[in-house]
Amino acid sequence: MGVVFPSIPAIEQELQRFPAAVTEEFQRARQRLEPGMTTDDLLAWGSMGVSLAQQTIRSWEVAAEYYRVSSSVLDDLPMDRFLSWAQHGETLCNQSPPVALAYFRVGRDATSMLTTEQLGAWAQMGLGLYKGTWKSSIMAARFFETSPAMLQALSFAQVGRLVGLLDTVTQQSSDLALDCLSLAAETLPRVPESSEALLNLLAAVSAKSWRDTKGSLEGASKALPKVSREHRARFLSLAEKVAASDHGSVAAFMQEASQALSQIPPEAQPALLSMSEVILAKRPTLLTDFFRSGPMVLSRLRDGQAETWFVEGLKLLEENPDAGVAFFKLESSRSEELMESLSSTVELPRIKDLLRMYCRALAGTTVEIASSKDLAQKGIGWVDETEPTTEGKTVFLPPIVDRHQQKDENFEWYKVVSTHQVAHLEFESFGFLYDEPSVSFRDLRPKLTPKRRKKMGLAANQPQEAAQDGQAEQEWLTDAQKFFDLFPERRIALDIFTVLEDGRLDTRVKREYAGLRKAYGRVQQDTIALRPLEEGQAAQEMLIEFLLRLSLGQRMKLIIPAKYEAEARKMARVARRVFKMGTQVEDTAEGTLRVYAILAQIPNERVPQDEQAEYDDNAEQDSDQESEGESQEFLEQLMASQDQEPGEEQEKEQQESQEGQSPDQQPYSSPKDVDYRGSFKPELVQLLNKLREGQQPQGEQQTQQIDRTQLQEMLQNNVELEAAKGDIKSSALFANNLMREAGMSQSPNMPAMGQGPFVHTDDEGGPLEAREPNTFVYDEWDFRAGDYKPRWCLVREKVVPEGESTFWRQTIAAYGPLLGQIRRQFEMMVPESFRRMKRQPDGDDFDLDATLEAMIDKRSGVTPSDKVYWRRNKIQRDVAVALLLDMSASTAEAIDESTRGQDDWDGPNDPAEYMAWLRARRGEGARRQHKRIIDIEKESTVLLMQALSLLDDKFGIYGFSGYGRENVEFSVIKDMNEPLTETVRRRMDRITPMHATRMGPAIRHATRKLELTDAKTKVLLLLSDGRPQDRGYSREGVEKEYAVHDTKRALTEARSKAITPFCLTVDKAGHDYLKTMCQDMGYEVLADIWTLPERLPYLYRRLTV
């Protein structure tokens, strides 16, 4: 500090030299300070400001700031410490007024958190950051600005470390350092518990590469909030190891790792972290992939199980790194199988085929199995994505079940649920007929008349169409709709119907399937146990719940409203009649009428606790038949209830509540769905079935087509859609979806709700699923891992469209003489199979030579041979052949070019470039009017097919090409059991070069075709022009090998299925890779492609004897 002025006026006078703001601040502070200060102190304080102001031109700002904050700083600090604080400021100001400004500005916020020694050190840190440049002054200023927040989160020593770090970075780039400081100031206070670890990490990062400091900080600031608090330190120390390991960026690591951690529950996070630690130590490059698969593994497997899986993977990693990598990426069958065997979870895709067959057996119809999610996405009224249900054709099941600790219990649950759902089909819930008599009731339905109630809105909108609509509606009314039209309160009627029908099915299933009884009972018990006793139920609701529990088999401690015990008893009796042996859905309907009649008498009032009673159902003996009187009573009650229009009732209710007559009367709400039963929609399913029937050709003339508006109107009062309505909003869209589901044409401008079939198209990605018809998935062999990649390729089978018949005719004409020759050769194959076999022990007739010998032997006393007959050769031709034609783009090459011996391997590797390259070559070919490889392939095939008509052999002609593993195109020209028709001949014309070549899946698919064919001799003949080549075949660099190995594997698989594979290639350069591929299998390289038309039939004959 410079001079201490002798008096306040002296100071005031000196301050006059600076802008007025300084004096203002001085005066304001002085007024506050003067009363509590000695004159000396006051003068020392005032003089300090002057000294600050005098330092440089701009330092008056610093002085003003000094005066502004000093009174609050002095609240905290004694004068001597205050002065040393000010002096530090003065030193700073001397260097850079902006820095000093920032220093003073944080004032008390900082000083209150620092000791005397720290105060000096702190100022020193700021000073240290200032290197005399403008940028560094910003840096130092920012340091002071952010100090209060950082001091809150960090210890003083940690702040020091941070500054040290920043200092290192500043030396390289001050911009970067500045960003780091801002990020640190922002991040650290949010994660105070992790500050030490984060600093360690930053130290490690900046020691390695100062450039990454910012990225890491950024990464941390995004990642840390996703990691649960208690595991953050561990997470950061792992990141630190990554930083030290030279593998990948810390930022990327943090992003991936935190993403992974956020996908699993906190209690599973330590497991993932420790696994990652091990992986980092063993094979750091795998870490990224592991973060992709890890969460999935940990969410499927429990702790110990996951460890077993992990240890197995480590072992593999040691024995065979490639296999280990595939294992951890979940791109290996071994890994999947192990996980599957460890996991108690059952996933629908794994048991879908099994359940499909099971359900088909039970139902006797072609039931499909699908995930409930698929149904919800169709937007046709079902909304729950996990509830099981059926829409009459498909049984929908939750995609995954993990209810029990044991896998087989989870499977059992699936089985029980499927059995219940399929029971709707087996015992014909949807076959309800209004006029069909019931088994155990005196039918009331014939005595009642359904009333179609229109909702006001729609009818009013379209008055002119009303009459016509009415007629169409009559025609389209389903039996279930007619039935539910009997009830003013459809919702209640539907709930009763659902409970009774599900109960009927459950008792039926348990009776018919003794083996399932126990498991079924367990599922029901669990359901009852998990069903909450709802608070505040009203009388009707309570009684429906009572009925529902009865249907689940609960007999004791049922809760009912005390004053309706008699009614409950009656309901139980009705239910027992419905659940009797041999009843039908019509009994459910009759039961519904009766229960409804009972409930209609009861106001839906709250039942307070003390008015509830427990009810034990002691299975009183019912008389077998309902008495006349009983049914009469129900009828009268029903008629009475039917007379009320729902509108009226609501009004009435309103009135009543207004008048206060029945204050407790509540609107009725449905019981909670039973988990294993799901939501049952009889009306909707009958309608859907009817729509589907209308699509059958024979149905068309009987039922007139319904249009969307009519359908929409019919759906107006369908209560089964209530849950969906909110979602679907417009019932027009809904009607549209429904029509689409039934396979009807809809108006084109209506977008369909929900998603169509979706196929995963990621080259990396995981296993695929065959969702669409005529698609098939196959494993692919990964030679490095020595394991299959499960469900890796998706084959799409399609029939080749018809072209012109001229191609076939012209080929036959062009090859006239050759064809004659081939035919003769083939004709000779027929008699071959009837060769006489001599010297047989048994046969058609005596073999003259053998008989003579036998006679002579006999005469000369030798025991004669008894082989004296001849018989026809018992070998009968029984041959099936699949011919696989390469339809890849490379077959478009003109033949001259290929004979030049150019190696295809030289083509660009990038698929897009490769295609362009090929197009260029193809263009040349076309100009020269040369034949292309594919032309010769086609012609040869035509000749072969023509010759084959002489034999009884089964043969299929297929083409293959594709792009990517999710698009392997398998074109059917002639299927194995298809006759050689004109259509087939026309298809030959349309064979053209397409895309890339992924041979493995095509071979596997052809193998499957052969497997499904019954023959003694089976041959798979592969005709190709070159190597297998496709996009995304494995990791770069080893594609060629990978492709060749997978192809070879596919051929080996075929052979293990008693199929003879044979590769014929027209690629001269192909010899080498064919050797690897076919080692011990048949192969041939055609040196001269022009010989193919002769060679192919020749090979055919050779292979099939």
Place this chain on the structure above:
Amino acid sequence: MSTVKTADVKEIRLEEYVIRTEPYYLPQGDEISLFEVAYHEKLPVLLKGPTGVGKTRFVEYMSWRLGKTLTTAKPKEKADRDNDGHVGIPLLTVACHEDMTASDLVGRYLIEEEGTRWIDGPLTRAVRYGGICYLDEVVEARKDTTVLIHPLTDHRRILAMEKRGTIMEAHEGFLMVISYNPGYQTALKDLKQSTRQRFIALEFDFPPKEIEAKVVAHESGVDSETAWQLAKLGEKVRNLREHGLQEGASTRLLIYAGKLILRGVSPRRACKVAIVDALTDDAQAQRSVQEVVTSIFE
């Protein structure tokens, strides 16, 4: 050469082809009366249907039943009579296979000390002495057998014995019955129109559950509850024809399972060996069918 010396050659006498006790047969429809008419009108009969639905049993039953009203095959000894005091007409069953030739049906020469001797095949025997010749799974036979079948199944009713250069007229009581399973025939092994149009066709299919349960109970001896469950299993498994299984479980297999159960094998196990594994080798299909089994049986 044409004289048969019954004394020194082991030759099965026709009587041994005669059914002496009433076979158990539960009719599914009017097949019994139709067959009787066919026999009297000398109309060849084709039995169509999957394996194990009772075609063979039906023919056996008919041959026994027809014996009641016929006098062609006379009982020789007391022992041959059953309680009713009658025996059936002869039944010669030939299971056809792809190696079977015309000689296997007509007969052949055997070498003897002093030359050769002719021995009748089963078809010749039935033609010669009267009786039913039943060619089971006829499409399995080679095509040259049709040469024999044709003249026997039209108005001529003759058997050409090429080897001997003779032609034999069929006996009054001769009837040709063939069976054929349209289910798994491939186009190659279909029955030719020229052949099938010589027969009246009786279609057999798996009987309804009620009848099948009775058959199973009777044949295996299990109680009616178990028989009912087996019949139900049969019904369910047959739903899988064309949906993963080539054929449904035959009544015969259900009976096998019943027999195992009666002998103390647990029902689930019995069904596994007698039905599930017998039906298919496909692991997936086996598992599905086994799930049906475990649903039905405890």
